[in-house]
Amino acid sequence: HVQLVESGGGSVQAGGSLRLSCVASGFTASSHCMAWFRQAPGTEREEVARIYLGGTMRTYADSVKGRFTISQDDAKNTLYLQMNSLKPEDTAMYYCAADPSPWCTMAVGAFRYRGQGTQVTVS
Secondary structure, three states, rough: OOOOEEEOOOOEEOOOOOOEEEEOOOOOOHHHHHEEEEEEOOOOEEEEEEEEEEOEEEEEEEOOOOEEEEEEEEOOOEEEEEEEOOOHHHHHEEEEEEEOOOOOOHHHHHOOEEOOOOEEEEE
């Protein structure tokens, strides 16, 4: 049974930091394409970052480059998103997503699995 469970969201002041976690079960995260995306009410889904090919490849949205870092802990089968220098425009529900495709070419909306999300609010 595949499951993705996010945690680590919360409320923080602008300039602060949060680290999101996504525990994967039912599959090996390091062999999948893994990603974080976010969505605020009334807005479209926005991919934040993805990691694939065993963690050797990482991509980021321009809006978060230099501030966010995606990583994974193979031993814990967990995906992370370290978010620094947070801005009010980072406020959104953040979701973890996974897909078995090794080359990770699909849009995040097409990923096979996703979690329930964790809310991040920056004021």
